Amino acid sequence: MSARLHAGPGRALEIAAAWLLGFLWLFPLLYAVWAAFHPSQAAIRFDVFSPLTLDNFARAWSLAPFDRYFFNTFVLVTLILVVQLVLCTLAAYAFARYEFFGKNVAFALVLLQLMIMPEILIVENYRTMSALGLVDSILAIGLPYMASAFGIFLLRQTFKTIPKELEEAARIEGCTDLMILWKVFVPLARPTYLAYGLVSISYHWNNFLWPLIITNSVTTRPLTVGLAIFGAPESGVDWSVISAGTLMAVAPLLVAFLLFQRQFVQSFMRAGIR
Amino acid sequence: MRIGGPVAIRNQVYGWLLLTPAAFLLVAFTHYPAVATLAQSFFTQGTALHPSKFIEFENYRFMFDDPVFWKVFRNNAIYSSITVPTSIAFAILMAIWVNEKLPLRGLVRMAYFTPTILPMIAVANIWLFFYTPEIGLLDQILGRFGFQSPNWLGNTDTVLGCVIVLAIWKDAGFFMIFYLAALQSLPVELEEAARLEGASRWYYFRRVTFPLLMPTTLFVMINSLINSFKLIDHLFILTKGGPDNASSLLLYYIYEVAFSFLDQAYASTLTVVLLALLALLAVGQFTILDKRIHYR
Numbered sequence: 001m002s003a004r005l006h007a008g009p010g011r012a013l014e015i016a017a018a019w020l021l022g023f024l025w026l027f028p029l030l031y032a033v034w035a036a037f038h039p040s041q042a043a044i045r046f047d048v049f050s051p052l053t054l055d056n057f058a059r060a061w062s063l064a065p066f067d068r069y070f071f072n073t074f075v076l077v078t079l080i081l082v083v084q085l086v087l088c089t090l091a092a093y094a095f096a097r098y099e100f101f102g103k104n105v106a107f108a109l110v111l112l113q114l115m116i117m118p119e120i121l122i123v124e125n126y127r128t129m130s131a132l133g134l135v136d137s138i139l140a141i142g143l144p145y146m147a148s149a150f151g152i153f154l155l156r157q158t159f160k161t162i163p164k165e166l167e168e169a170a171r172i173e174g175c176t177d178l179m180i181l182w183k184v185f186v187p188l189a190r191p192t193y194l195a196y197g198l199v200s201i202s203y204h205w206n207n208f209l210w211p212l213i214i215t216n217s218v219t220t221r222p223l224t225v226g227l228a229i230f231g232a233p234e235s236g237v238d239w240s241v242i243s244a245g246t247l248m249a250v251a252p253l254l255v256a257f258l259l260f261q262r263q264f265v266q267s268f269m270r271a272g273i274r
Numbered sequence: 275m276r277i278g279g280p281v282a283i284r285n286q287v288y289g290w291l292l293l294t295p296a297a298f299l300l301v302a303f304t305h306y307p308a309v310a311t312l313a314q315s316f317f318t319q320g321t322a323l324h325p326s327k328f329i330e331f332e333n334y335r336f337m338f339d340d341p342v343f344w345k346v347f348r349n350n351a352i353y354s355s356i357t358v359p360t361s362i363a364f365a366i367l368m369a370i371w372v373n374e375k376l377p378l379r380g381l382v383r384m385a386y387f388t389p390t391i392l393p394m395i396a397v398a399n400i401w402l403f404f405y406t407p408e409i410g411l412l413d414q415i416l417g418r419f420g421f422q423s424p425n426w427l428g429n430t431d432t433v434l435g436c437v438i439v440l441a442i443w444k445d446a447g448f449f450m451i452f453y454l455a456a457l458q459s460l461p462v463e464l465e466e467a468a469r470l471e472g473a474s475r476w477y478y479f480r481r482v483t484f485p486l487l488m489p490t491t492l493f494v495m496i497n498s499l500i501n502s503f504k505l506i507d508h509l510f511i512l513t514k515g516g517p518d519n520a521s522s523l524l525l526y527y528i529y530e531v532a533f534s535f536l537d538q539a540y541a542s543t544l545t546v547v548l549l550a551l552l553a554l555l556a557v558g559q560f561t562i563l564d565k566r567i568h569y570r
Contacts, residue, residue, distance in 0.1 A: 018371040019378070021364075022385035025447060028400045029388060031411070035403075091296035099282070100289030106297065113304045115556045119504040120525070120548055123532045123541045124307030124314070147299035177288060206393035208507040209525075213533060224395045228510055231399045239403050246396045257391045261384060264391065268448070269455045 032243045040240035056244035060230070063241065065218050066248060069226035076138050076211075076222055077204045083146040084200060085193065091147075092155030093181050097167070113149035122213055129214060136220050141211045145204065151196050158192040159185055195267035202264075205253050223249045308549060314542035326539070333543040343544065345519050346527040349434060353523060354502040357441045362494055364446035366487070369453030370479075386447040394444060398511035401440050402427075405512070427513055430520035437521050440508055445501065449494045456490040457483070496559055503548060524548055 036057065038050050060066065094100070095107055118125060125144055126135075134140040162185060170180045186193075208224040215221045221229075227249045231242045257264050315333050320326030337343050372383045389397060404411045405426040416423045426432050460483070468478045506526045509515055515522030515530065522530075525548065532541035 014371070015377060018376055018382055021368065022382040025443065026385040026388060028397060028404070029392070032400045087296040087299065090292040094289045094292035098285045098289035098292070100286045103289065106293065109305065110296075110300060113300060115500065115552045116304060116308055116549060117500070117504055118303060120545065120552070121304070121307040121311065122529065123538055123545055124310045125303055126532070127310075127538070128302070128307065143299065144303040147296040147303075149300070152296060202391050206395075208393065208395050208510070209529070212510070213529070224393050224507075227393075227399070228395050231402075231511060242399055246399045250392050250396045253391055257388070258384075265383075265387060265451055268390070269451045
């Protein structure tokens with residue numbers, strides 16, 4: 001960490017600029033919070049001293065099935081994360097510890113998904129899902145993301161740093177391959193799992209395009225899609241209520257972020273450095 | 275390939291067994307659709323009465339004559355070439371500030387990073403209100419100072435700019451953390467030496483910090499470019515690609531063609547263009563740039 005000791009007006013100006021930028025970056029969220037707690041007339045006139053109210057939240061909650069959307073998103077995010085963790089662990093273990101025919105080609109093919117993400121392949125994946133009869137199901141939202149190249153890559157890197165001696169010691173103790181994976185590799189890779197988990201949860205909590213395409217009913221729609229329908233100008237809902245709905249949708253992730261800021265930042269950092 | 279004793283064979287079997295579940299899903303939802311997209315682009319859209327038939331490059335010919343395609347292509351080029359460098363510049367600036375002794379540093383860092391964890395749909399809802407004519411915040415502020423403001427999202431001259439500003443705001447804080455990690459790994463002695471030599475801050479940044487950050491910049495650039503092709507959520511809320519496709523991007527057009535105009539064959543043809551662009555990016559990353567920049 002570099003700590004400079006500057007002084008003078010240049011330094012003061014720089015601090016002011018850093019603060020101003022921070023304010024600008026936080027402003028939309030602050031504004032949404034302010035609008036959500038004030039009557040809608042105040043938002044339009046930007047009347048700072050109008051009375052506080054919770055009406056907007058009550059109205060938003062009654063105007064759209066947010067409880068169902070929350071449930072759907074929760075199921076979706078959990079389903080994706082659990083399957084991702086299992087599949088990526090197994091595949092990463094294969095890449096880190098086994099010599100098999102076609103390993104390098106297979107690894108290159110896995111990495112291809114870092115470039116060609118499921119978002120790009122919406123047309124064909126939709127056809128596949130209709131052929132499978134899965135359109136409008138939570139499973140269909142998750143399927144294209146479950147084998148994550150990113151997760152495989154990240155875990156493989158971690159597994160490769162685990163010393164061979166540990167593995168051999170476990171083998172002498174009579175552990176099978178899968179037991180070694182479970183008792184040696186998985187516990188030692190815990191920070192990577194945490195990092196990957198946080199990134200995956202935030203990604204899928206926020207994901208929109210594919211869920212929009214593949215769902216068409218209240219029983220499957222995640223929060224983001226529900227929010228988009230709710231906030232559409234055609235719905236005629238006023239601005240303060242939209243703010244309240246928007247805040248409700250982002251609240252769980254935002255609160256988690258504010259509480260575990262350090263873990264979030266470090267996770268994103270760890271996940272990005274390859 | 276070495277097939278030897280029982281250990282080698284065991285390795286073969288175990289390796290592939292462990293890989294199979296992930297490989298199956300990857301092939302089904304990444305490799306197969308990529309190939310199928312290419313194949314589909316040579317056929318017509320089949321209907322119940324007219325089954326899909328092979329038409330060689332007819333879809334591509336149509337695409338080259340499609341003014342909307344060229345418009346969204348141009349939009350995407352402008353969008354990418356502004357959002358990528360600008361968000362990188364902001365990210366570096368933020369990282370340098372937050373890396374120094376700054377009053378309220380924790381709060382400032384949190385402010386920069388917060389847009390990253392908010393869904394694009396949610397922030398687009400908020401920004402929509404800023405841009406709304408007359409009652410919107412931007413117009414109210416400009417109005418108080420006596421300025422006439424255009425209908426930001428309804429005007430073909432300003433709409434793409436509005437979308438770009440939002441994208442930069444959303445991305446910069448995310449990229450900041452990669453620069454922050456890189457800055458913290460730079461040796462402190464470098465800066466002390468530079469200060470002893472009397473180098474100015476700007477000179478030090480330009481000649482020392484920036485070159486040393488090059489691997490991070492490359493990484494961020496690639497990710498930011500991919501983002502500028504694949505993240506289009508805000509368009510659904512802010513503009514729906516309009517007015518007159520002035521803010522539509524390639525993937526949004528693909529979405530419209532496939533799911534509003536229901537022409538999946540043409541949507542596949544457009545997807546091929548996007549795949550080709552990403553392939554080009556991958557080739558560029560692995561051949562030209564990787565040779566010049568050393569990873570650890």
